[in-house]
Amino acid sequence: MNNKKIDFSGRGMKLLLALIGLGGLLIVVRFIFGLGSVSNLSDGYPWGLWIGVDVLTGVALAAGGFTIAAAVHVLGLKKYHSVIRPAILTALLGYIFVALGIIVDLGRGWNIWHIIVFWNRDSVMFEVAWCVLLYSTVLALEFAPVFFEEFKLTAWEEKWDKYAPWISILLVSWFVFVMSGIPWYAGITFIILAACWFLFRNKLPRGSTVILLIMAGIIFSVQHQSSLGSIFLIVPTKLSTLWYTPYLPVNFLISAITVGLAMVIFESTISSRVFGVGLEDDVVKGLARVLPWAVLATAVVRAATLFQATGFKLDASGGQLASFFLEIIVGTVIPFIMLMFMGAGKSAKIIFYASAMVVIGVVINRINVSIVGIKIDGYPVYVPHIGEILITLGIISTGLLAFYIVCIKLPVFGKR
Amino acid sequence: MKTSINQKGFLIDGTKCIGCRGCQVACKQWNELPAEKTEFFGGPGYQNPAHLSSKTYTLIKYREVMKDGKLKGWVFHKDQCQHCLEPACVSACIVGALEKTASGPVVWEDKKCIGCRYCMLACPFNVPAFEWSSINPDIRKCTLCSDRIENGLEPSCAKACPTKAIIFGDRNSLIKIARNRLKSESAKYHQHIYGEEEAGGTCILNISSIPLEDFGYPKNLPKTAMASFTQPALRSIPGAVIGLGAALGLIAFIANMVKGDEKDSSGQGDRS
Structure with a gap:
């Protein structure tokens, strides 16, 4: 890109900055007067909008990063190579939401380092935390070459080439040790991945350095996405059977893969409109051909697990049923019809709107699982406080601003 | 216990x-x-x-x-x-701040707590x-x-x-x-x-x-x-990671060897 100036004068930009300012101010209030001052969270409903939207949705929307990386580097679909950087950027963006959301939501965020020292392997939250930590590291490594390229850091690039695979292998082996506590499990992991690396290095064409890193990213992502579903396995009596199933982690993983694809299309379309940089049409159309099948797969697995848990006897409150059908219709039925039968092969507009609906559907799903689906007797039903909403908007705006700046400053789209 | x-x-x-x-x-x-x-x-x-x-x-x-x-x-x-x-709270606590004592009481060590409130859920x-x-x-x-x-x-x-x-x-x-x-x-x-x-x-x-x-x-x-x-999901992690790692490695090797032969003529490193 030639024009690398960031324009802060547009109306959209002013709105973004205002929302960030307002959110920031409320975060200050939250840290001075406690969580109760800006939220409607209660002892009955300890989790709300920040977990439902900022954290759960942020991670789900980040799934494009590993899905596309898997397609290109593991399945060898080189056609989609140009999608990798935007997809990884999306993942980084998602994890910015998550990091900010967690900082706001945690009662004592400054103790977050405790997860490294105090281990509780029986806790799903412990797995989630380690996934965030390790996958963020991998994402940073995956995105690093963009910096090297922009700032011509050849020495760093060589170091990256040399160490990235080994770092990947060590991170995954370490994760296995942390989660199992059994050294020889970690040893097996190390041996298998190291064997992969020798195989790649000696038998594949040059440039396979990245595959190990991508594999680590996929492994952490798969664990992270599914573990966010596992979190809710411990509340069989609180979460409505519309969403509760022993296969919640599977549902979370599949829907994340689907929304990952949708999010890449969605973002690329927006960024080509806003910054004039985006993906080539045939790449978007290729993704759009896969998307309806991913949507269908998500729906089939969801239906099967719902049937297994309830036999389709849907026992829930009216509000929950309404939100359930909203999720299914907006996130599954309509986009599937649009993508399959409404000329998505030609119309970029249809593809865009269908992708947007898939994204919204998954947002509703995560809100349903973490908020709408949970009912606690005796406590007033949780409705987000205006403070929670404004802080969430501030966080999303921060993510968008970061995306904008990175897209302008770094060679994310179509450098090669 | x-x-x-x-x-x-x-x-x-x-x-x-x-x-x-x-x-x-x-x-x-x-x-x-x-x-x-x-x-x-x-x-x-x-x-x-x-x-x-x-x-x-x-x-x-x-x-x-x-x-x-x-x-x-x-x-x-x-x-x-x-x-x-x-x-449930003891199993859920991310840092093991909650503890089941041998004599019965469930107690907690507030210094460890990070305030995630998963115990409450x-x-x-x-x-x-x-x-x-x-x-x-x-x-x-x-x-x-x-x-x-x-x-x-x-x-x-x-x-x-x-x-x-x-x-x-x-x-x-x-x-x-x-x-x-x-x-x-x-x-x-x-x-x-x-x-x-x-x-x-x-x-x-x-x-x-x-x-x-x-x-x-x-x-x-x-x-x-x-x-x-939650235990089945947690206990499956090592197996899932090792299995996934091996499967990804194998698929990546086969896919890239086949495609790599025909395609990678650019001679350029392929970093991201």
Whole structure:
């Protein structure tokens, strides 16, 4: 890109900055007067909008990063190579939401380092935390070459080439040790991945350095996405059977893969409109051909697990049923019809709107699982406080601003 | 940890409770808990405050018993941490700040807590409470007066109870007493010991003239510990990671060898 100036004068930009300012101010209030001052969270409903939207949705929307990386580097679909950087950027963006959301939501965020020292392997939250930590590291490594390229850091690039695979292998082996506590499990992991690396290095064409890193990213992502579903396995009596199933982690993983694809299309379309940089049409159309099948797969697995848990006897409150059908219709039925039968092969507009609906559907799903689906007797039903909403908007705006700046400053789209 | 004979607990017999709330006061005194600003609420319960909180570790709940549209009487029951044999909160705590002690009480080490509140979500009884207006908030709940137990005293609420509605003792012998009462005065009791098997069993055993569920206690609790619902997912991690790693490596190798032969003529490194 030639024009690398960031324009802060547009109306959209002013709105973004205002929302960030307002959110920031409320975060200050939250840290001075406690969580109760800006939220409607209660002892009955300890989790709300920040977990439902900022954290759960942020991670789900980040799934494009590993899905596309898997397609290109593991399945060898080189056609989609140009999608990798935007997809990884999306993942980084998602994890910015998550990091900010967690900082706001945690009662004592400054103790977050405790997860490294105090281990509780029986806790799903412990797995989630380690996934965030390790996958963020991998994402940073995956995105690093963009910096090297922009700032011509050849020495760093060589170091990256040399160490990235080994770092990947060590991170995954370490994760296995942390989660199992059994050294020889970690040893097996190390041996298998190291064997992969020798195989790649000696038998594949040059440039396979990245595959190990991508594999680590996929492994952490798969664990992270599914573990966010596992979190809710411990509340069989609180979460409505519309969403509760022993296969919640599977549902979370599949829907994340689907929304990952949708999010890449969605973002690329927006960024080509806003910054004039985006993906080539045939790449978007290729993704759009896969998307309806991913949507269908998500729906089939969801239906099967719902049937297994309830036999389709849907026992829930009216509000929950309404939100359930909203999720299914907006996130599954309509986009599937649009993508399959409404000329998505030609119309970029249809593809865009269908992708947007898939994204919204998954947002509703995560809100349903973490908020709408949970009912606690005796406590007033949780409705987000205006403070929670404004802080969430501030966080999303921060993510968008970061995306904008990175897209302008770094060679994310179509450098090669 | 299962049903170790030494675990201490309560038998709470609602039919003996007269609703004096001496236990509530004794609890506040022993734990030095401040008073709480409350609002009277009209729904079922009428007790005040309405819920357990970071300032109220135990609470007498009130219920009206209606028969043929007329008020037949009042029943009371003491709400508090049930001190599960295999607590959901202990399994859920990310940093292991919550701990099940060998003698029964579930206690916590507040220095470790990061404030994620997963224990609150995980607890089927909604017991752990949070200090919502604190800058450095703690999780709070009943400790079964583990500090008193260690020193050979009984918990303050049991000590205070004038009608012996709360008896402190070994869990196994409390179960025997409860069974005897249900049997010898079967008309008086709803025939169930709530806590004997709920959520894998709890140190607090509850009997009453009405089902505990009518006091807002959770319905259809599983007989296994809540942690048994998350353990399969957690135990699958090493296998899943190793399997996924091997599968990805194999697929990547085959796919890239085949495609690499034809395509990678650019000679350029392929970094991102």
